[in-house]
Amino acid sequence: MQKGLQPKLILIAILAAYAMPHMAFAENRAEAIELGKIEVISTTPLPGVGATIDQVPANVQSVTAKDLATQHTLELSDYINNNLGSVTVTEGQSNPYMADVNFRGFTASPLAGAPQGLSVYQDGVRINEPFGDTVNWGLIPQSAISSINLMPGSNPIFGLNTLGGALSINTKSGSSNPGFGAELMAGSWGRRGFNASYGGANGNVDYFVTGNFSKENGWRDSSQSEVNQMFGKVGWQNDTTDLDLSLTLAHNNLNGVQALPKSWLDMPTEAYTYPDSVGNRMQMLSLKGSHFFTDEHLVGANIYVRNSHINNFASNTNDCFQAGLADPSSVLAHGSCDQTLIEKSDITNQGSNEQSSTSQLGYGLAAQYSFLGDVMKHKNQLTTGFSTDLGRTKYSTEEQATNFSTDRGAIPVGSTFEEATNVRMRNNYYGLFATDIFSVNEKMHVTMSGRYNYVKVRIKDNMEADPNTGKFVSGDTNHISHSFNRLNPAIGLNYNPATSLGFYGGYNEGMRAPTPIELSCADPATPCRLPTDFLADPVLKPVISKTFEAGVRGQLSPLVRWNASIFRTNLKDDIQFISSNNSFNLGYFDNVGNTRRQGLELGLNTKFDKLGLSANYQYLEATFQSDMELHNESNSEADGDGNFTAHSGDYIPNIPRHSLKLRAAYDVTPSLTVGLNSIVSSSVFARGDENNQDSNGKVAGYTIFNMDANWQLNQSWSGFMKVTNITDKNYASMGILGTNAFNAADRSFNTNPADWQAEQFQSPGAPRAGWIGLRYDFGKPKGSTAAVDVD
Template sequence: MKRQFPQPSLLALALAAAFGPAVAAGQVIETETVEVVGNTPLAGLGVPKLHVPANVQSISSQQLEEQESLNLPEAMLRQLPSVNVNEIQGNPYQADVNYRGFTASPLLGTAQGLSVYLDGVRINEPFGDTVNWDLLPHSAIAGIDLVPGSNPVFGLNTLGGALAIRTKSGFSNPGSKIEVSGGSFGRRNLELEHGGSAGSLGWYLAADWFKEDGWRDYSKSEAKQLFGKLSHKSATGEADLTLTRAVTKMTGNGLLPESMYATRRDQIFTHPDQTRNDLTQLALSGRLWLNDTQSLSGNIYHRRSKTRTLNGDMNDDFEDGTYDGISNQESGANNRTRTTQQGSGLSGQWNLNTARQQLTVGASLDYAKMKFQQTQELGVVDATRGISEVGAETEQNALHGSTRTASLFVTDTYSLLPNLHLTGSARYNMSRVTTFDELNRTAPNLDGDHSYKKLNPAVGLSWQVVPALNAYAGFSQGNRVPTPIELGCADPANPCTLPNSMAADPYLKQVVARTLEAGLRGKLSADIGWNAGVYRTLSTDDILFVGTSTSAGYFTNFGKTQRQGLELGLNGRQRSIDWFANYSYLHATFQSGACLLAENNSSRGTAAECTASGQDDEIYVKKGDRLPGLPTHSLKLGLSWKATDWLRLGGDVQAFSGQYARGNENNQHQAGTYTDAFGNTRTFDGAGKTAGYAILNLNAEARLGAGWQLFAKVNNVFDKRYATAAALAENPFNSAGAFQNDSGDWRRETFVAPGAPRAAWVGMRYVFGGL
C-alpha cells in the first residue's frame, strides 16, 4: 500500500499558516529528489538528510569546481556556515579550520576537535590528531558532508563535528580532464583526471601538482598528489581499492608582530619554517548485499606518513642567558623534527534498510605506531632573520609510541510515524596510548602507558511538520583521548618547544563533549530553501595548550568550555542565478576558572587568585571569558549567474567580526604600561585582538566548445588588509627588523596572521570523454 501522511495537526496547520500559502495544509508541493547523507564513516545505505536530527551541510564536486577553490579549507570557508580559518602558518594548505569553535589543524599544539574521514578511513594523524590538508587530492573529491555535533558513530575526536570526504570513481566520473592555471604569487597548478569503466570494472586516476613562491618572503611551497581507484560493481555488491600518494614541501612562516606588519605585510618573523610530508595510503572497502534489505560494509587500510620539519626560531634560553646584552651569539636555533607514523585498521558493519528503519551495527579496530626525534642547532639570528652560524646538532627528544582503539557502535533511524523519525546511536571506545623514551631512561621521562574507556550515546527526532517544514532536535556525546604529543608535553615545570619538543608526561584526562541541537528547515517556495538552528556543546576536561613563551608551553586539562550559537541559512535558484546567504553567531567561552601562564598579557601578575602562589606571569581566566581565535559573527554570501549558455559569472563574500588573541584568554589585555602586584612595571603593545573584516572574491568560467573551458578568479578584490588570527608574544626585533642583543629592549606585542592581498589566477581546462 502507498504510505500516506496523516492529516495535519492543529499545530502543523498553525505553522503552515505562519510560513505562508506555500505550505498551507492540503496544498500539493512538487517533490524533489531525496538527498541522502552517510550515517557512518563507512559506506552504508545512508539516511535521507531531512531524517537526520542535525544541520548537516554538503558540498558537491560541481560546487568545488565552480568556486575554483584551491583546496578543501578554502571551499569550506567560502560556502559552509560556522566555518572560519586561522592562517597561523601563513600557508593556504596549512590553515586551522574551525567549525562551531572546534578545530581541525595541521599544527601540533592546536586543540583538535573535528574528525576527518576519507572514504571511511580516519585521517587524523595519531601523534597529535592533526589533519594535513596538503595530503588530500583535491581534484578527486566527489563531495563532502559536514556532520555537526558530537556524533558518537564517527568515533574519537568528534567533539564538534565530523567531516566525511567522498572520492570519485570510474563509474561516477567517466572521461578525462586536463587543467592548467597560474597567476599571482608565482602559483602554478596542474590537474589531470581520467575515469572509465568496462562491465563490472571501473577505474579512476587523479594527479595534482601545485607550486608557488608565496606572497610573503621565503615562502615557496610545492605539493604533488596522486589518487587512484579500482572499482568493482555488480548486483551483489561493490568494492573499491584506493591508493593515495602525496609528497609535499610546505613553508609556513607564521605570525608577524603588528609593528612589522604595519611596515611591510609580506615580511616574515624568522625563517626557515618548512614542513615536508610524505604519505602512502592503501585502502580496500566494499559492500555486499545479503538481500533486498540487508548488506555488509567494511574496509581495511594501511597508512604510512613521514613528516620532517625545520623551524628557525628564537632561542628561548637567550633571554637572561650568557650573551644577553652582549652579542647575538646563540640568539637563534634551528629546531628539526622527524616523525614516522604507521597506522592500520579494519572496520565492518551490518546494515538493515526497511520501509521504517535504517539500522547499522558495527565494530572497528585501529592501531598506529610512531617514532619521533627532535634535534636542535644553536646559531645566530642574521640580518634576514634566518638562522646562520649554526653549531653542533644536539638531540632533544627521541621516543616511540603506539595508539590502539577498539570500538563497537550502533545507529538506528526508525520511523515512528511516516513523518516522525527517531534516531538513536551509541559507541563504546576502548583506547590505549603508550610512549617509550629512547633518550632518557630515568624517571621522570616520556615513558607512559594510559588506557581510556567511554560509552557515548546520541538520540534525536526529526518531524516533517508539513511537506515544506521540518523540525529537528537531538543530543549527542563524543570523546577524544590525549595523544602522545599531549601526554609528552603536560608538565608545567618542563615546557615544550613546539612543534614537538617534549618533557615528562603527567596523566591527562580524556575530553568529553555533549551537544544539544535543535532547528527548523524548509522551503519558502519550490526554489528557495531556508534553515534556522541553535546548538550548545559543553566540553569537560578540554585539553588546551598554555604558552610559556613565543614558542614554548605545555598541555593541560581545563575544567569546562562551552560553544553555543545560532545558524541561519537561505539559498535559492531564480532562472539563471544560484545564490546563498549564511549567518552564524558563536558564543565560545570558558566555563571554569583557572590560572594560566600568559607572560605577554598586560594583566599578568595582577589577579589575586594567581599571585597568592607567587606567580607574576599568570592571568586568571574566569567563567564567561571568550575563547581566543573565534569570531562571534560571520556572514557568507554567494552568487553564481549563468549569463549565457557558455558564460558563468560568480562571486562570494566572507565577513567576520574580530577575535581575541591567544594569550588573551581572560580578554583583559590592553596596550600601555602597567605595574603588577609585585611592583614590576612593563609596557605592552597592541590590543590583544583582531579587527573584523570582509572580503570579496570573484570567479568566472567560459565554455569555448569542443571540451575547452577558460576560467579565472580574483581573491580579495579590494585588497583588504586583515588578520585571521593573533597571539601575544615578545618581539626581539626593532622597527627595522634588526635583532636587539639586550632583551630589556624587546617589546611585548600582538602578533597577527596576515591575510593574503589581492590576487588573480587564470586557467584552461580541456574535458573529453564525459567528465
C-alpha cells in the same frame, strides 16, 4: 626535487594506457552507496545506505564535485572557508595548505599544538594523524573528491575527536566520472598548477585516476610551496556487491612564516624569522566493499594502511639570550628561560634551529551490518559495527644554535645538530557502535545511537634531561602507558509535517582521548616546545562533549531552501596548550576545566532564473566555563610572575562571534557564469589574552570579496578566472601575544633583552591576487557551469 617529479610521470603513464573511453554501466544498489549522493546522508563513517536529510536530526551541509569545480579553489579547506556555514579558517603560517579549519569553534589543524575537535574521514578511513589527531589538508587531492558531508555535533558514531563535528569525504569512481580532463592554471605569486583525471568502466570493472601538481613562491618572503598529489581507484561491482581498491599519494614541500608583530604590519610580506618548512610524504592504500545478501541485509567493511613521514624545520629566537652574562645560571633561574632546550653555554646565541622527523604508520579495519527491514510494521534501519585503528609513530628532534642575519634568517653557529628527542609511540583505538532510525510514521523518525570507545596509548622515551645542563641525552628508556574508555550515547527526533517543512532536535555525546603529544607534555615544571619533548608527565583526563541541537529547515519553493538551528556543546576537562613564557610554542598541555560553544545558524539557498544566491550566518559564543590560571608575560594584566586569570564567561581566543558567507552566481550567457563570494568575520581575542583584558585589544574583524568566472568555449574547452581579496583588504585571521626580540628601526636582532617589547602578533591575510586557467574535457557528460546548483 627529483622525487617530486615521479608522480607526474606515473600519472602520464597511466593515462597513456587508456586510449579509448569505455561505456559506463548502469547504476545498481551497491554502486549507489559509493556515489555518495547528497540527498542521502551517510550516518556512519563507513559508507552505507545512509538516510534522507529529513531523517537526520542535525544541520548537515553537503558539497558535490561540481560545486568544487566551479569555484577553482586551491584545496579543500579553501572551498569550505568560502562556502560552508559556521566554518572559519585561520592561516597562522600564511600558507593555504597549512590552514586551521574551525567549525562551530572546534578545530581541525595540521599543527600539533591546536586543540583538535573535528574528525575527518576519507571513504570511511579516519585520516586524523596518530601523533596528535592533526589533519594535513594538503594531503587530500581535491580533484578526487566526489562529495562531502559536514556533520555537526558530537555524533558518537564517528568515533574519537568528534567533539564539534565530522567531515566525511567520498572519492570519485570511474563509473560516475567517465572521460578525460586536464587543467592548467597560473597567476599571482608565481603560482602554477596542473591537474588531470581519467575514468571509465568496462563491464563490471571501473577505474579512475587523478593527479594534482602545483608550485608557487608564496605571497610572503620565504613561503614557497610545492604540492604533488595523486589518487587512483579500481572497482568491481554487480547487482549486489561493490568492491573498491584505492591508492592516495602525496609529496609536498611547504614553507610557512610566523605571525608578525603588530608594529610590523606595514610590511606584511616580511618573515619574522626564517626558514620554517614542512615536508610531507604520504601513501594510503584502502580496500572497501559492501554486499546485499537480500534487500534487507547489507554488510560493509574496509581495511587500510596509511604511511606518512613529516620533516619539520623551524627557526626560533632564544628565550635565554643574555649577551656577555658572566653567570649563566642566573638566566636559567629566571622562570621564562627554556631550560629544557638551551644549554647554559648557549645563552649568547640569538636563536636555534629545530628539526623534527615524524614517521607514522596507521592501519585498521572496520565492518558494519545493516538491517533494513520493518520492525513492528514500521520502517526501520539498524546498523551495528566495530572499528579498529592502530597507529605507530617514531618521533625525533635535533637542535642547532644560531644567530640572525639582518633580514632575520637563521645562521647556524657551527654545523652540528644535537639530538633532543627520540621516542616511539603506539595508539590503539577500538570502537563498537550501533545506530537505529525508527520511523514512527511517514512524518516522524527517532534516531538512537551509541558507541563504546577504548583507547590505549604507549610511549617509549629513549632520552632524558641532564639536570646540570638542561640538555637531553641518551638515558634509561621510559615506558608510559595510558588507557581511556567511555560509552557515548545519542538520541534525535525528526518531525516533518510537510514535504517542504521539517523540525529536528537531538542530544549526543562525544569523546577525545589525550593524544601522545599532550600526554607527554603536561607538566608545568617542564615545559616543552612544539611538537614536544617527551617526559613522564601527569595523566590528562579525556575531553567529554555534550551537544544539544534543535532546528528547522524547509522549502518556500523547489528553488528556495532555508534552515535555522540553535546548538550548545559543553566540554568537560577541555585540553588547551598553556604558554609558559613569551615564546609562541613553549608551554604544556593541561585540562583547563569546562568550556562551551553555543550559537545560532541561519542559511538560505535560492535561484532566480539566471541568478543563484546563497547565504550562511553564524552567531557563536565560545567561552571558558571555569576559572583558570595562565601564564604569558606579554599579557598586560599579568602579575610580576607573568600569571593571570581567565574567568568563567571569558571568550576563547581566535574564534569570531559573528561569521557570514554570501555567494552570488549569474549566468551572463549560456556559456559564461560569473560568481562573487563574500566572507565576513567579526573581531577576535588573541591567544594569550584568554582573560580578554590585554591592552592591545582585539584582532579586528574583516570583510573580503572573491570573484570567479567560467567560460564554456565549446564542448571540450573551457576557461576560468579567479580573483581573491578584490578590494585588497588589509586584515588578519588570528592573533597571539608574544615578545618582539628585534629592533624597531631596522628590525635586526636586539642584543639587549631588556628592550624586547611585548606585542600582539598577527597573521596577515593575503593581498589581492588573480589566476587564469584553461581546461580540456573529452568523453565527459555535458553539464552546466552554474556555480550555485539548486535542484
